[in-house]
Amino acid sequence: MHIEERVLITGGAGFLGSHLCERLLAAGAMVVCVDNFFTGARRNIEHLLDHRHFEVIRHDVTFPLYVEVDEIYNLACPLADPLPARPGANNEDQRPWRHQHAGTGQARPG
Numbered sequence: 001m002h003i004e005e006r007v008l009i010t011g012g013a014g015f016l017g018s019h020l021c022e023r024l025l026a027a028g029a030m031v032v033c034v035d036n037f038f039t040g041a042r043r044n045i046e047h048l049l050d051h052r053h054f055e056v057i058r059h060d061v062t063f064p065l066y067v068e069v070d071e072i073y074n075l076a077c078p079l080a081d082p083l084p085a086r087p088g089a090n091n092e093d094q095r096p097w098r099h100q101h102a103g104t105g106q107a108r109p110g
Contacts, residue, residue, distance in 0.1 A: 006030045006068065010061050011075035013040030018048075020073060025051055032067060034076070036060040 007024050011017040012033030017040065021031050030053040033045060037058065048054045059065055061076045 004028060004030075005070040006032065008032045008034060008067060008069040008072045009075060010034045010073070011040060011077070012056070013037060013042060013045050014075060015044065017073075017075040018044035020075070021045060021048055021054065025053060029053065031055070032057060032069060034059050034061065034065065 007029045009017050009020055009024075009031060012021050012031070013035035017033070017035070021033055024031050025048065031048075032055045033048075034057045045054075045056065049056065057065070057067075061074075
């Protein structure tokens, strides 16, 4: 089966995203992989970089991105906190971004 579609995969350098890139390329799609490499890894897609139908864009999806595609697979959300919990520690102490107003960097009031 060959498809001739341009497909955008956000989080394409992650574990699931990189496997989806492989699968869609094998099916004949042109794949645009978008990742900020916060939790994804370049090594997951290195073997795809020379493929003529594969393109990588380093981009944070919290900012607009304008590309023409036929399909979008959004895998850009980490499923777990990037900081592991320490045994016996209050997990909230390890996640300072949860104690700030979005976009201001100011601490949330009491």
